Amino acid sequence: MFAFIVSRLLQAIPVMLTVSLISFSMFAYVGDPVAIMLGQDYTEAQRAALVRELGLDRPFYVQFVVFLQNAAQGEFGLSYRLARPVADLILERMPATLELSFTAACLALVVGVPMGVYTGLYRDSWLSRFFLTISLIGVSLPTFLIGILLILVFAVILGVLPSFGRGETVAIGWWTTGFLTASGLKALILPSITLGMFQMTLIMRLVRSEMLEVLRTDYIKFARARGLSNRAVHFGHALKNTLVPVITITGLQLGAIIAFAIVTETVFQWPGMGLLFIQAVANADIPIMAAYLLLIALLFVVINLIVDLLYYAVDPRLRGGLRAAGGR
Amino acid sequence: MPLLEVKNLRVEFPTRRGTLTAVDDVSFHIDPGEVLGVVGESGAGKSITGAAIIRLIEPPGRIAGGQVILNGRRIDNIPLDEMRHVRGKQIGAIFQDPLTTLNPLYSIGRQLVETMQTHLALSDREARARAIRWLEEVGIPGAAQRVDAYPHQFSGGMRQRVVIALALCAEPNLVIADEPTTALDVSIQAQVIALLKRLCREHGTAIMLVTHDMGVIAETADRVAVMYAGRIAEIGPVRDVVKHARHPYTEGLMGSIPALTHKVARLTQIEGAMPRLTDIPPGCAFHPRCPKVFERCRVERPDLMPTDGPNLAACWLHAPARGAREVGHAA
Incomplete structure (x- = not known):
């Protein structure tokens, strides 16, 4: 019985990883969060600072791992519109x-x-x-x-x-x-x-x-x-x-x-x-x-x-x- | 008084293309403790006769005529509510395929307890103790441990033993066993039949044994009814039917059984096939295949009549006087 539950939970891991990847890809490729967050007027330096701050300059897989870590802690960042967690x-x-x-x-x-x-x-x-x-x-x-x-x-x-x-x-x-x-x-x-x-x-x-x-x-x-x-x-x-x-x-x-x-x-x-x-x-x-x-x-x-x-x-x-x- | 009396039973299946008569004017009786074998080909109406007695014919099939009398009381027309107390309690049933007759979701013990408590006033503990005793009686090894096991944990033969226990556990006077060994491994068939016969003898239970296996009948039955196209062709003590068949169909049937004791070049074969219910010929239903057919067979339907032995046969060969002359004439 216990083994059965454990095996089912293990099977759930790839499912959750796949969905995470899709969910993460939305972040990475749908729209440009930097542009959304900066609004209309900004300098190149501000943009570069924000990119670094958000970690967008790091390689794809590093970003994904960070995303997973945050997600596991229930941390999904701020809503763009409501500016609340x-x-x-x-x-x-x-x-x-x-x-x-x-x-x-x-x-x-x-x-x-x-x-x-x-x-x-x-x-x-x-x-x-x-x-x-x-x-x-x-x-x-x-x-x-x-x-x-x-x-x-x-x-x-x-x-x-x-x-x-x-x-x-x-x-x-x-x-x-x-x-x-x-x-x-x-x-x-x-x-x-x-x-x-x-x-x-x-x-x-x-x-x-x-x-x-x-x-x-x-x-x-x-x-x-x-x-x-x-x-x-x-x-x-x-x-x-x-x-x-x-x-x-x-x-x-x-x-x-x-x-x-x-x-x-x-x-x-x-x-x-x-x-x-x-x-x-x-x-x-x-x-x-x-x-x-x-x-x-x-x-x-x-x-x-x-x-x-x-x-x-x-x-x-x-x-x-x-x-x-x-x-x- | 016979235990069960079936009089002129008629079972019909209304279909779009007209009404089919699956069982036509069938009469027989079973005495207390007796084993009546019912044989015939597939579609001869033997299983339906059994189902009709306990009123479990699949709709739209229905009993269209006749009477079923159990212990002097008609049961073919009582309300289904009362019929419920006949089923299980007075007439037990054993079905063909033990793999499908047990509910897969309940333990066998629970199914036994449920059946007994429906018909007998037993406390939970008594019923459980009795369930174990029944499992021991039908030869389930380690009954006390396996009473809580589920059907899928048993082999086919063991499951049929459980089914037998279920059929007998409320102590009925009669068991209708519909091809109880057909679905089983050949090596187990004899064991299961022997078990059924022994238990019924011990409990004084009569058996209506429906099968197409003449070997089983010859070993088990006291009397046998041979069915053909929905009617009884011949009925009598098993020894007479097997050794001195009075109906040409029974003769053909017996001739087609291989024997170990003597060598035959070729088994006898009855030409043709049993007619379908949609086109049963007029007169005697067997006449197109009958080697001894004569004029009267084609026009007039024979009822069961006395023969020169203890058997009754539905054959004009045995008609008194006039029939005898015609036989001589035809021959």
């Missing part, structure tokens, strides 16, 4: 994005899995057909459109939910949370539905097709032949066997939710990392973009590790695979 900016925005993503993912799972099970079990009922139609809408409508429609209905016409922002937040250490105030929770509803809609329909359709597949297997037939209750057969034997692909997709989608919360955050002016990133893109604020890229890569690596560990917990064949070689 990038790490601070990102940390400030992270709670908003993570809370939104977490809520969206929970929503997608809590609604998507039961709907998938239901439509898998009773595939000809009218409710199943209804769910499938809805899911088609969820899969095919672009996120920003869903967001705007929700705002139109619930914020503009009905006026029951806020159309933008995070509401009031409570600070717990450096973390700010919207979970503890009524306005924070209300503000969370529309963006999380918008963000989670696609994943929810995806999970529902995945669970449904996996259920249909699993229900046809011999071990389900055998479970019925042993007289087990429908509940035990459907939720014990069948659902558990659909979990491995569902965990995979959910894990990847969780990464996608966080990384691509950009659109939803823009629509709802949600003060998260996505909004920070989109503003950085607009202003060619390279340090923020580079740091964001690295952070998202790290997130995917961590999520993948967790997914692998969950496989381990769900499927004994993976555990046994290591043991059975010697143990049989």
Whole structure:
């Protein structure tokens, strides 16, 4: 088990190095940071001094190593636009994005899995057909459109939910949370539905097709032949066997939710990392973009590790695979 | 009173091109503790008959007629909720491929405990102790240590032993074994059959043994039913069916089995193939392949009728008086 984690962590190193290189290349080759920092009027001496100060006169690989050292310490320099440390900016925005993503993912799972099970079990009922139609809408409508429609209905016409922002937040250490105030929770509803809609329909359709597949297997037939209750057969034997692909997709989608919360955050002016990133893109604020890229890569690596560990917990064949070689 | 009585069972599969009758007017009974072998080619309807008894036919297949009576009580029309208490508790089932019949994600102990606790009032500890006892009974070495092992940690033969334990653990009166050895290594087949037979004898459990292996039937069964194209062609004590077959199809079947004791130049072969369900010929379904076919076979369908032995055969050769004359005439 421990060896497994270590090997996975070692595999993550080349991934992170590659992303670092790309991220670093943005620094080095996209735009000219010196020109940006100096502004319009400067002397050649000032330019040379700044180049030396920033270490840009050193060879490429030395610069990369320095970049890696700094990145490992969470040091990504100053934002060009806001002139504040990038790490601070990102940390400030992270709670908003993570809370939104977490809520969206929970929503997608809590609604998507039961709907998938239901439509898998009773595939000809009218409710199943209804769910499938809805899911088609969820899969095919672009996120920003869903967001705007929700705002139109619930914020503009009905006026029951806020159309933008995070509401009031409570600070717990450096973390700010919207979970503890009524306005924070209300503000969370529309963006999380918008963000989670696609994943929810995806999970529902995945669970449904996996259920249909699993229900046809011999071990389900055998479970019925042993007289087990429908509940035990459907939720014990069948659902558990659909979990491995569902965990995979959910894990990847969780990464996608966080990384691509950009659109939803823009629509709802949600003060998260996505909004920070989109503003950085607009202003060619390279340090923020580079740091964001690295952070998202790290997130995917961590999520993948967790997914692998969950496989381990769900499927004994993976555990046994290591043991059975010697143990049989 | 017989343990199980199947009367005029009919199983249909509605398809776009019309309704297929997979099992047609099948009747037989099984006495307590008896082993009934059911043989036939693939597609003869033997597995579907077994599935129909425990109501596990794949939709859209359905029981279209007849009765299934277990211990004097009809079970073909009771609600599925009640059927659940028949499955496992009164009729156990063993499937063909042990590699796919066990849920890969649960330990074998858990699957045994779950089955027993569904049907018997047992505490967790009692159920676990019994699970270990069952594993010992079916000959799993080191049962106490391996009770928490998962299916993939066992070989095919061992898994089929686990399946047998699962089928018997709630002490049913009848086990329907659908080709229990077909997927196994030849060297293990005999062991598994012997185990099944021994356990059922000890527990007084009757077996409906579905197979296409005449050798297995000859060694194991008390009586045998030979199925052809969804109907029973011949049924009777195993010795009579094997040695003195009354139906030409059974004769052909027996003639096609190689024997070690005497040398034959060529095994007998039944010409042609079993008809598909879509085009079963009128009259006796076997008549186009039958070496003894005569006029009546082509037009009128024979039901099971008494013969000069203890077997019943669905063949006009055994029709009383009129049939006998015609046989003489045809010959």
